[in-house]
Amino acid sequence: MEDKNNIMRKDIDDPYRRNLAKDSYRMRAFGDKRSTADEYSGERIFISIKKKDSIPHHVTSKKAQVDHVVPIDTLIKENAQAIKKGYLTKEELREIANNDNNLAVTSHRINESKKQKSNFEYLVYKMKKGEPENITTTVNMLAAQARSRAYIDTALFVKKQGGIVSDNMSALGSKGEKIGTEIRNFTDNSSKLAAGGMAAGVDAGFTSAIVSGVRNIVKVANGEKSLKEAGKDIAQDTGTAFVVGSGAYGLTQGKKALARATSVQALEKISINQAVIVATTALTIMRYADGDISGSEAVEDIAMTGAGLYIVETVGGLVGGPAGVIAGSLVLAAVQESINVCKRFIIDYKVEKKQRQHYIAKFNRIYAETESLLSAQKKELEAIFSEYRKNFDEKADGGFQKMLLSALEGDARGIAEGISILMEPFSRKVCFADEKQFDDFFYDEDAVLKL
């Protein structure tokens, strides 16, 4: 007998909605065309329609498949307990898993290789395998994972906790109603804001930040966290937010942050969103550390791009009261982490930079000396050979000329002189310079010609 709590893959996957139905994700992606862009790589991929002879039109690797961005197995693993406890039904999980927000049309190549890995795990896997995906695919896959995860976390939370929130808000009376209103406002405003920058079809109101904020509020509502404690956190986080906003936090008060913030030990512990914040904030602080921009420009940059934008949008402008700040506190925790990492980065970077600069300066000194020496040696070598050759050629030409002219005149002494000239470059002398020397040798019975 089948255990109703035992979740099979087939319980959650919905191939019909993904691939087969006329309005399936795949069919909508292609419309009336035979090819479309791979959502990950951006390359052209093709709908799998076979010819009569059953030979595919296109190579298998470019055949389109629909990928679950957050894999089915992961969703089952993460939610098995919730289903078991009755907080979530299989149908609800199936609905979420096969929502457009968790689907991406991609190539057979990527989908088959990815299998049940998350996009991030897949990129790591490819990297370790020595076949890293290109930058476009990397960014698209990470962005897709961030979007899917935000949607799934939010949708699951709403499904699992929605009722509890309402109940607890009611129990808090007027305070609860106020917080509830703030949550709704926060959600609405975020939706409006997000709608401007997001592609259509993505439920912009569902963000993991909101989920986290709501979770905190639920803790208050459940009595796990008192309003006083929340207030303390608010004061601290508001202060932190102010310092971050003023640009002093990350740049001059980093030690405090360092002491409090959670250290980041591995990439897996940081969410994609946090990683983006780390990266954007890091660049700004790095530029400040390099002296490329001033402190005020760094603050402006942080405010306009990474962490600052995050804070301004979520904490500063949209949400008033404790709910917003509690929600914002989670954001700030991420920022704290970012700044912590950045702070350590600055220290490492400065040390490394100093070492590198020292190393490069030493290298440049050696290069300048070597270049100067080799240039001088080139001239010296050319001069040596040029001078030697000039002398050698002069002696050779002069010697032979003298020999030939003397030979025409039958002048043995002249020929000897010619040979003498010829031998100068070799530092040798002619054997007999004149007839007398020869006669002395010729008639001396004991004389030996040494050659």
Place this chain on the structure above:
Amino acid sequence: MLPVVIAGIGVAGLFLNKASSNNERAERMNAKAFNRMGEAQRHLMVQRSQTEKALIKLANRKKGIMASSFKRFVELYEQVIRIDVLDNSENVELLGKILESFDVQEMKSMIAVSGMAMTEQELVFTMLFSFKHGGILGSILKDSEINMQIASMRKKQANAVAMQSENEEIALKGIYDQAEAVSDMLAKLNLLFLKSMKSSEKIIEQYGVDKSLYTNNDKKLLMTCINIAKAVKDVVDAPLFDDEGNIGKQIQAILAEGKASLNKFNGLYE
């Protein structure tokens, strides 16, 4: 949150673009550096081969003259005078050793910038996983900048190696020119030697050992032939350059100094 992610990804895109641009420039710079060095080494190897051929030609010419013309001279003139031929054939063999100081392989090893170089895999891995450098994308940009610096250094070092190769090429060309000039001189001397021997052959065959029969003109012919024979033997026995070997030593010292200077780069990576 989502707009932030999108904005972040936009900024990330800028990061990646800049990093990618840096890496492309670094790759181009590396390619140029290796081309420059490769071209210099190719020239050096061609020159080395030509010089080797010229030295072999000279050595063979020396051996040929000693085995034919000079042998004939000794056999002929021993009929009238006493001759002691000193064996200096090791000088002929020494010609082949001249090239030993021009080690092309050694030049190739000088280009390694081992202390700073990262393989492509290491670089990619560092980009995505190194938190030491403040996260993924900052790391990409930083590593791409380091890549540029490495490329710039590699370019300079390749230039220095190429300069040393060019200096060695000059030295090899100098040796080649000298070997060709001596070969040419020996060929001309041998021609005169053969003519002179032909003239004296008749006289020696006619008068033999009776020296009183030789006229002044006959003796002039013998004197000239012996003078040429001695010159031929001197050239055969002589080092390629001066007798004391000063020029050879000077060239060797220059090239050794150049190599020592290049080796200072290697000291940086230890």
